[in-house]
Amino acid sequence: MARSDEHLPLFETKSGKGLIPFRLFAASIFAGICSIFVYRATHKPAAVVEAADLGVRWTAWIGLFLAELWFGFYWLMSLVVKWKPIYRTTHKHRLSLRYDVLPAIDTFVCTADPTIEPPTMVLNTVLSVMAYDYPPEKLSVYLSDDGGSDLNFYAMLEASCFSKRWLPFCRKFKVEPRSPEAFFKGASEPIDYDDHTSMAKEWTYIKKLYEEMKARIESTTKQGRVSEEIRKQHKGFSEWDFVSSRRDHQTILQILIDGRDAESLDSEGQTLPTLVYLAREKRPQYHHNFKAGSMNALIRVSSRISNAPIILNVDCDMYSNNSESARDALCFFLDEEKGHEIGFVQFPSAFENITKNDIYSNSLRVANELEFRGMDSNGGPCYIGTGCFHRRESLCGKKYSKTCHGENWTSKNDVKIEEKSVDELEETCKVLASCTYEEHTQWGKEMGLKYGCAVEDIITGLAIQCRGWKSVYFKPERAGFVGVAPTTLLQSLVQHKRWSEGHFQIFLSKHCALLYGYKRVSIGLQLCYCLCSLWAPNCLASLYFAAVPSLCLVRRISLFPKLSDPWVVPFVYVFLGNYAYSLFERLQCGGTCVEWLNDQRIWLFRRITSYLFAFLDNILGVFGITKSAFVITSKVVDEDVSERYKQELMEFGAISPMFTILATIALLNAFILVGAMKRLILEEQSWALDPFALQMILCGLLVFINLPVYKGLFLRKDKGTMPSSVTYRSIAYALAACLIALYY
Numbered sequence: 001m002a003r004s005d006e007h008l009p010l011f012e013t014k015s016g017k018g019l020i021p022f023r024l025f026a027a028s029i030f031a032g033i034c035s036i037f038v039y040r041a042t043h044k045p046a047a048v049v050e051a052a053d054l055g056v057r058w059t060a061w062i063g064l065f066l067a068e069l070w071f072g073f074y075w076l077m078s079l080v081v082k083w084k085p086i087y088r089t090t091h092k093h094r095l096s097l098r099y100d101v102l103p104a105i106d107t108f109v110c111t112a113d114p115t116i117e118p119p120t121m122v123l124n125t126v127l128s129v130m131a132y133d134y135p136p137e138k139l140s141v142y143l144s145d146d147g148g149s150d151l152n153f154y155a156m157l158e159a160s161c162f163s164k165r166w167l168p169f170c171r172k173f174k175v176e177p178r179s180p181e182a183f184f185k186g187a188s189e190p191i192d193y194d195d196h197t198s199m200a201k202e203w204t205y206i207k208k209l210y211e212e213m214k215a216r217i218e219s220t221t222k223q224g225r226v227s228e229e230i231r232k233q234h235k236g237f238s239e240w241d242f243v244s245s246r247r248d249h250q251t252i253l254q255i256l257i258d259g260r261d262a263e264s265l266d267s268e269g270q271t272l273p274t275l276v277y278l279a280r281e282k283r284p285q286y287h288h289n290f291k292a293g294s295m296n297a298l299i300r301v302s303s304r305i306s307n308a309p310i311i312l313n314v315d316c317d318m319y320s321n322n323s324e325s326a327r328d329a330l331c332f333f334l335d336e337e338k339g340h341e342i343g344f345v346q347f348p349s350a351f352e353n354i355t356k357n358d359i360y361s362n363s364l365r366v367a368n369e370l371e372f373r374g375m376d377s378n379g380g381p382c383y384i385g386t387g388c389f390h391r392r393e394s395l396c397g398k399k400y401s402k403t404c405h406g407e408n409w410t411s412k413n414d415v416k417i418e419e420k421s422v423d424e425l426e427e428t429c430k431v432l433a434s435c436t437y438e439e440h441t442q443w444g445k446e447m448g449l450k451y452g453c454a455v456e457d458i459i460t461g462l463a464i465q466c467r468g469w470k471s472v473y474f475k476p477e478r479a480g481f482v483g484v485a486p487t488t489l490l491q492s493l494v495q496h497k498r499w500s501e502g503h504f505q506i507f508l509s510k511h512c513a514l515l516y517g518y519k520r521v522s523i524g525l526q527l528c529y530c531l532c533s534l535w536a537p538n539c540l541a542s543l544y545f546a547a548v549p550s551l552c553l554v555r556r557i558s559l560f561p562k563l564s565d566p567w568v569v570p571f572v573y574v575f576l577g578n579y580a581y582s583l584f585e586r587l588q589c590g591g592t593c594v595e596w597l598n599d600q601r602i603w604l605f606r607r608i609t610s611y612l613f614a615f616l617d618n619i620l621g622v623f624g625i626t627k628s629a630f631v632i633t634s635k636v637v638d639e640d641v642s643e644r645y646k647q648e649l650m651e652f653g654a655i656s657p658m659f660t661i662l663a664t665i666a667l668l669n670a671f672i673l674v675g676a677m678k679r680l681i682l683e684e685q686s687w688a689l690d691p692f693a694l695q696m697i698l699c700g701l702l703v704f705i706n707l708p709v710y711k712g713l714f715l716r717k718d719k720g721t722m723p724s725s726v727t728y729r730s731i732a733y734a735l736a737a738c739l740i741a742l743y744y
């Protein structure tokens with residue numbers, strides 16, 4: 001119900017400052033890149049008269065030229081996300097003044113495996129979103145459990161009881177964050193000096209309740225099964241009598257708190273948010289489409305139960321860290337002037353377990369602070385699968401039209417529930433989550449999240465934008481959502497493999513931003529998507545730069561100008577300029593120098609492993625040889641792995657082809673550097689006249705950046721070192737490569 005006397009906007013958009021110096025700098029780098037191309041084109045290997053192995057020289061030259069062209073082109077494209085960042089602010093007080101009735105919100109939490117996504121974590125996420133600073137009768141929380149585990153069901157049962165205490169506590173003391181685990185871990189116990197009755201007492205009481213509940217859930221989880229005693233507490237447990245495995249079971253749907261029920265009240269007599277547990281039907285003969293499948297099941301089930309016009313989606317590890325996020329998001333959707341065209345509001349992902357210098361570069365610091373803002377100015381950020389508020393209809397496939405203007409948010413999605421009892425309602429909803437329901441429908445194609453892509457979120461977000469909707473990126477001062485980042489190198493590389501594979505898959509499909517987005521979204525936005533879509537092919541140019549110039553050093557093929565040659569200027573300028581700028585950017589966003597260095601290292605690691613495998617898998621996928629899978633990131637690790645993570649010791653400790661590649665490249669460069677230094681000393685030539693100086697510097701930098709790899713290979717003694725089979729294999733490969741370069 002909008003009151004007509006208000007005309008002030010609910011949100012504001014400002015553009016970033018200091019853009020002119022950046023643009024001038026970018027222009028100078030561009031000039032440098034062009035000069036490099038000119039140098040390449042005018043210094044072909046044919047010019048070297050005495051060269052015997054002209055064939056090899058030409059091959060090296062062509063490869064290098066292509067790699068440089070690729071990097072130049074990629075750099076140019078990357079300007080689009082930096083060109084014009086914008087900043088959004090909301091006016092939440094205006095929202096409450098203007099609307100007495102707020103639209104309902106359905107929150108979807110997805111979990112898939114109780115062993116790597118512990119039920120207590122899921123419970124905390126669920127509680128945090130139940131406790132939003134929002135009218136509870138307007139909130140419904142749905143858990144999709146792809147693991148189909150009674151452990152999670154039990155955790156939800158506990159959540160439904162604990163919420164009766166937790167929600168009033170949060171309200172009363174304006175608790176932040178509203179995940180009990182995070183709250184009790186971070187906050188120090190309050191001391192009430194003059195008022196002995198209030199916070200301290202309740203604090204201790206609630207904390208005790210929480211600890212007890214946590215202990216119960218953890219011991220049950222440890223046993224791996226729910227005890228008979230607990231099973232008696234709820235009829236829902238009997239469903240598991242029919243479950244043969246997590247990949248083969250009927251739909252399990254339980255409404256644990258029915259918000260419509262007059263008796264669902266918290267300890268202070270306030271209504272509780274609706275809480276629903278869903279494990280959709282799984283049958284071996286039907287593909288379950290991973291997270292996209294579970295989201296679509298939730299969309300349908302929730303449409304019968306609460307049908308809120310706004311849907312919030314979070315991963316099970318992403319608790320709400322800011323109880324006002326829901327109101328923030330509504331400031332965008334409900335804005336009278338611009339709200340009607342907004343399809344979704346994306347919050348950045350923050351992580352609670354990033355180490356001081358972010359050893360695996362998981363923090364997304366620069367992306368969150370700059371790149372998403374740049375994307376926002378081009379039409380809106382992509383949907384990143386978590387921390388995102390959607391308009392239900394745009395997620396369900398509706399095209400944007402101007403008629404959405406001035407809609408009545410509060411009444412339009414009211415559901416008429418015909419079923420009298422909760423049991424009946426559950427029965428009707430179960431059908432919606434069955435395997436066969438989607439057959440011959442548009443679900444997974446035009447409706448809901450799209451199927452068949454390793455990054456269902458990105459492709460779905462793009463489709464929404466192509467249907468005419470805008471999106472908004474909102475980064476409040478207090479992070480909206482906080483999750484868990486991978487804590488080992490391999491996990492992080494595998495996660496990036498999934499991401500880059502999915503992105504490249506989109507690029508090769510009919511949903512490629514350039515084709516599908518043509519005339520539907522701005523060219524800037526198309527380029528933003530391409531930037532991520534083309535992560536995977538980066539592997540080729542990166543591998544080339546990491547190996548070939550060094551190998552050419554062995555063979556005495558010079559690829560770059562001498563230090564005394566004026567042509568060296570553009571090379572050095574582009575190289576140093578870009579690094580200096582990225583360091584500046586990192587510091588500007590609040591990072592440290594070591595963090596920047598770690599990021600450069602991981603940049604290389606991802607490009608020569610994750611992206612390479614993603615690239616190869618895609619190529620095989622095109623020929624129908626492989627099918628993409630969803631490797632879930634583990635949210636728990638062993639005690640000693642976590643100890644090493646905290647100390648920022650790089651974790652190898654697993655046999656993986658990714659590590660073989662990393663170690664081979666590192667060793668190759670080390671061997672070659674030693675050889676080259678020896679030659680330089682023996683021949684006593686000055687650096688400035690040495691035609692290999694730049695190659696040696698490059699090789700030296702590669703060795704420097706790989707220092708943690710050598711440590712993992714030879715120096716460390718803990719359990720996180722490189723497995724010896726990987727070590728032997730990579731020594732053999734690196735030596736073989738050197739020998740081939742020498743004698744072939």
Ligand SMILES: O=c1ccn([C@@H]2O[C@H](COP(=O)(O)OP(=O)(O)O[C@H]3O[C@H](CO)[C@@H](O)[C@H](O)[C@H]3O)[C@@H](O)[C@H]2O)c(=O)[nH]1
Pocket residue numbers: 110111112113117144146289290291294314315316317384385386454455456457495498499502630631632633634
């Ligand atoms: O079959 C599945 C597989 C995964 N999930 C859930 O999907 C979420 C994301 O999985 P995770 O292993 O944590 O992957 P991330 O790489 O951290 O996730 C990012 O990238 C994914 C796409 O690759 C998106 O789906 C996620 O929302 C986004 O946070 C988790 O809550 C899982 O429980 C399911 O519900 N069903």
Ligand SMILES: [Mn+2]
Pocket residue numbers: 315317483484633
């Ligand atoms: Mn995750």
